[in-house]
Amino acid sequence: xxxxxxxxxxxxxxxxxxxxxxxxxxxxxxxxxxxxxxxxxxxxxxxxxxxxxxxxxxxxxxxxxxxxxxxxxxxxxxxxxxxxxxxxxxxxxxxxxxxxxxxxxxxxxxxxxxxxxxxxxxxxxxxxxxxxxxxxxxxxxxxxxxxxxxxxxxxxxxxxxxxxxxxxxxxxxxxxxxxxxxxxxxxxxxxxxxxxxxxxxxxxxxxxxxxxxxxxxxxxxxxxxxxxxxxxxxxxxxxxxxxxxxxxxxxxxxxxxxxxxxxxxxxxxxxxxxxxxxxxxxxxxxxxxxxxxxxxxxxxxxxxxxxxxxxxxxxxxxxxxxxxxxxxxxxxxxxxxxxxxxxxxxxxxxxxxxxxxxxxxxxxxxxxxxxxxxxxxxxxxxxxxxxxxxxxxxxxxxxxxxxxxxxxxxxxxxxxxxxxxxxxxxxxxxxxxxxxxxxxxxxxxxxxxxxxxxxxxxxxxxxxxxxxxxxxxxxxxxxxxxxxxxxxxxxxxxxxxxxxxxxxxxxxxxxxxxxxxxxxxxxxxxxxxxxxxxxxxxxxxxxx
Numbered sequence: 001x002x003x004x005x006x007x008x009x010x011x012x013x014x015x016x017x018x019x020x021x022x023x024x025x026x027x028x029x030x031x032x033x034x035x036x037x038x039x040x041x042x043x044x045x046x047x048x049x050x051x052x053x054x055x056x057x058x059x060x061x062x063x064x065x066x067x068x069x070x071x072x073x074x075x076x077x078x079x080x081x082x083x084x085x086x087x088x089x090x091x092x093x094x095x096x097x098x099x100x101x102x103x104x105x106x107x108x109x110x111x112x113x114x115x116x117x118x119x120x121x122x123x124x125x126x127x128x129x130x131x132x133x134x135x136x137x138x139x140x141x142x143x144x145x146x147x148x149x150x151x152x153x154x155x156x157x158x159x160x161x162x163x164x165x166x167x168x169x170x171x172x173x174x175x176x177x178x179x180x181x182x183x184x185x186x187x188x189x190x191x192x193x194x195x196x197x198x199x200x201x202x203x204x205x206x207x208x209x210x211x212x213x214x215x216x217x218x219x220x221x222x223x224x225x226x227x228x229x230x231x232x233x234x235x236x237x238x239x240x241x242x243x244x245x246x247x248x249x250x251x252x253x254x255x256x257x258x259x260x261x262x263x264x265x266x267x268x269x270x271x272x273x274x275x276x277x278x279x280x281x282x283x284x285x286x287x288x289x290x291x292x293x294x295x296x297x298x299x300x301x302x303x304x305x306x307x308x309x310x311x312x313x314x315x316x317x318x319x320x321x322x323x324x325x326x327x328x329x330x331x332x333x334x335x336x337x338x339x340x341x342x343x344x345x346x347x348x349x350x351x352x353x354x355x356x357x358x359x360x361x362x363x364x365x366x367x368x369x370x371x372x373x374x375x376x377x378x379x380x381x382x383x384x385x386x387x388x389x390x391x392x393x394x395x396x397x398x399x400x401x402x403x404x405x406x407x408x409x410x411x412x413x414x415x416x417x418x419x420x421x422x423x424x425x426x427x428x429x430x431x432x433x434x435x436x437x438x439x440x441x442x443x444x445x446x447x448x449x450x451x452x453x454x455x456x457x458x459x460x461x462x463x464x465x466x467x468x469x470x471x472x473x474x475x476x477x478x479x480x481x482x483x484x485x486x487x488x489x490x491x492x493x494x495x496x497x498x499x500x501x502x503x504x505x506x507x508x509x510x511x512x513x514x515x516x517x518x519x520x521x522x523x524x525x526x527x528x529x530x531x532x533x534x535x536x537x538x539x540x541x542x543x544x
Contacts, residue, residue: 011059014059015055015056015059015060016056016060018052018055018056019052019053019055019056019057020537021048021052022048022049022050022051022052022053022054022055022056023049023053024530024533025045025046025048025049025052026045026046026049026053027529027530027533028041028045028526028529028530029042029045029046029049031525031526031529032045032525113154113158114158115158115159115162115207116207116211117366118211118496119159119162119207119210119211120162121495121496122211122214122215122495122496123159123162123163123165123166123214124162124163125495126163126165126166126214126218127165128165128195128196128218129165129166129167129195130165130166130167130193130194130195130214130217130218131167131169131193131194131195132156132159132166132167132168132169132191132192132193132194133169133171133183133191133192133194134152134156134168134169134170134171134190134191134192135171135172135173135180135183135185135188135189135190135191135192136148136149136152136170136171136172136173136188136189137149137172137173137174137188138170138172138175139172140188145188145189148189148205149189151205152189152191152205153170155205155207155210156168156191156210159210173185173188173190174188183201187203189203189204189205190202190203191203191205191210191213193210193213193214193216193217194217195217195218196217198216198217198218199217200213200216200217201213208253209253212253212254212255215254215255216255219255222255222256222257223256223257223274223275223491224256224257224258224259224272224273224274225251225256225257225258225259225273225274225275225276225277225487226259226260226261226269226270226273226275226276226277227244227248227258227259227260227261227276227277227278227279228260228261228262228263228276228277228278228279228281229260229261229262229263230262230263230264230283231281231282231283231284231285232281232282232283233278233279233280233281233282234279234280234465234469235260236248236258236260237260238470239470240470241469241470241471242469242470242471243469243470244279244468244469244470245470246469246470246480247468247469247480247483250480250483250484251484251487254484254488254496256274256487261273261276263289263292264286264288264289266292267292268292268295268296269292269293269295269296269300269302271300273296273302274303274491275302275303275304275305275487275490275491276296276302276303276304276305277304277305277306277307277487278304278305278306278307278308278321279307279465279468280307280308280309280465281308281317281318281321282317283317284317284318284319284320284321285318285320285321287320290320290321290324293324294324297328297457297459298457301456301457302457303457303458303459303490303491304458304459304460304490305459305460305462305486305487305490306321306325306459306460306461306462307461307462307463307464307465307468308321308322308332308377308379308461308462308463308465309375309376309377309463309464309465309466310334310335310336310375310376310377310416310463311334311377312414313414314334314410314414316334318332325459325461326382327386328386328389328391328437328439328459329381329382329385329386329389329391329437330379330380330381330382330391330435330437330459330461331379331380331381331382332377332378332379332461332463333377333378333379333380333406333408333427334377334408335377335378335406335407335408335416335426335427336350336375336376336377336406336407336416337350337352337373337376337377337378337397337404337405337406337407337427337431337433337463338350338352338404338405338406338407338418338421339352339353339397339398339403339404339431340403340404341398341400341403341404342354342355342397342398342404344372344374344473347372347374350374350375350418351372351373351374351375352372352373352376352397352404352433353370353371353372354370354371354372354373354395354396354397354433355370356370356371356394356395356478356482359393359394359395359396361392361394361436362485362489362494362497363394363436363460363482363485363486363489363497364394364395364482364485365497366481366485366497367478367481367482367485368478368481369478369481370478371395371467371478371479371482372466372467372473372479373395373433373434373462373463373464373466373467374464374466374467375464375466376433376462376463376464377406377463377464378406378427378431378432378433378463379432379433379434379435379461379462379463380393380431380432380435381393381432381435388439388440388441389437389438389439390437390438390439390440391435391436391437392435392436392437393432393434393435394434394435394436394460395432395433395434395462395482396430396431396432396433397429397430397431397433398429398430399429399430400429401421401423401428401429402421402429403429404429404430404431405421405426405427405428405429405431406426406427406428406431407419407426408425408426408427409422409425409426433462433463433464434460434461434462434463434464435460435461436458436459436460436486436489437457437458437459437460437461438457438458438459439456439457439458440456441456441457458489458490458492459490460486460489460490462486466479467479467480467482467483468480468482468483484496485497
């Protein structure tokens with residue numbers, strides 16, 4: 001009798017141990033399935049789990065049946081049902097949220113996963129459908145292609161959520177070669193934007209390029225902007241720090257056609273000009289050129305952006321141009337602006353750092369980063385206004401007298417002195433650095449009494465040109481936005497004035513080595529779960 005009891009006790013202990021080992025293999029099978037789906041080890045672990053738990057149940061059949069019928073089992077069943085109900089409710093809530101409240105929360109510092117305000121504004125203003133066809137392999141083998149596909153899906157879905165006018169379709173160019181041939185697709189990862197008879201292709205996943213493509217296919221007329229040359233101006237073909245090639249490329253991304261114009265060889269500014277830009281001329285304008293500017297702005301209702309750096313000598317070579325601007329209510333002084341209270345480090349007080357959005361003008365209200373005006377001159381509205389012409393300062397230094405001023409003193413070589421503020425001679429704070437000018441003029445039948453007069457001419461005059469140059473320090477601040485907003489305002493395309501897409505900051509991680517991948521896999525899937533299970537088993541066994 002004693003031997004029978006001892007044998008039964010030994011059998012029970014062995015069956016319990018086998019059952020626990022079986023549960024351990026069951027845990028391994030579950031973790032393996034979640035991590036790698038089905039694999040050979042998954043099937044082995046699952047088979048051992050079923051076999052060992054089956055042995056335990058067969059050896060302890062009476063105990064198992066008794067446990068199932070016990071009050072604790074009923075209680076456990078109730079808890080299980082309640083847990084299933086809670087999980088079910090959570091699933092339903094998530095489904096409803098995904099269907100009716102499709103929103104993303106972006107906590108990144110640069111709002112990497114949020115469309116820019118400019119893109120949102122352009123999408124909001126779409127009146128007709130834009131067809132977007134993305135040609136991406138649905139089964140890419142390379143890691144780069146997989147990442148590009150995921151990026152494209154995420155970005156284009158944000159466009160689609162922002163506007164119902166975006167009609168999106170993904171096509172695998174390898175699965176549908178005829179469609180790829182129809183669209184003349186040469187590379188996997190090409191996205192085609194279509195509207196009416198216009199088509200634009202983009203071969204990378206980039207918000208700036210996507211938005212630019214939408215603008216190109218939806219805008220009717222392509223506006224032309226001329227950069228005047230012949231006086232030593234900054235060149236749009238110059239890639240050095242002093243050049244304006246970056247400004248040219250930024251304008252082209254907004255679907256403007258940009259060319260240079262040697263005005264001295266032309267009888268007038270061409271009729272196809274939507275705006276002209278004068279970027280820091282070093283030589284005087286001729287009478288013919290000044291007359292051409294007068295005709296363009298006065299009779300043709302032209303638009304012009306004029307940037308004038310301080311004169312290197314006491315005798316200003318741009319006197320004729322400055323006198324011409326005087327007739328438009330703009331005063332351009334021959335000085336050098338200092339701001340000892342707010343300046344761009346490490347350049348010092350000769351580079352005022354101006355928070356332009358505080359001036360509440362259409363050009364400046366969305367410029368989020370202060371603009372550095374490097375070695376600038378003062379440009380301000382004249383004290384005596386001119387009828388029908390409104391001149392508004394859109395950038396000024398700090399207001400404390402003596403802390404910012406326009407220096408007029410020079411040495412024998414004609415160089416500006418840094419001898420501090422002289423109240424009787426220097427330009428007093430706050431010093432205006434840029435103005436926006438618009439003329440409202442009645443034309444025959446153009447307006448009725450009580451209605452605003454139509455705007456026919458716009459000017460922006462700025463006492464600096466470095467802010468729009470290829471120098472990344474100035475343009476990556478608010479400089480390039482300030483430049484583009486000025487052009488958009490001139491062309492009466494205020495819908496383009498907003499926060500623009502920024503290139504993402506690169507924060508690359510080193511790829512993991514094979515041995516590191518294996519170590520992470522071993523620790524996370526096998527070692528740590530099994531260690532927790534063994535510790536739990538030891539505690540349970542001791543309590544028994």
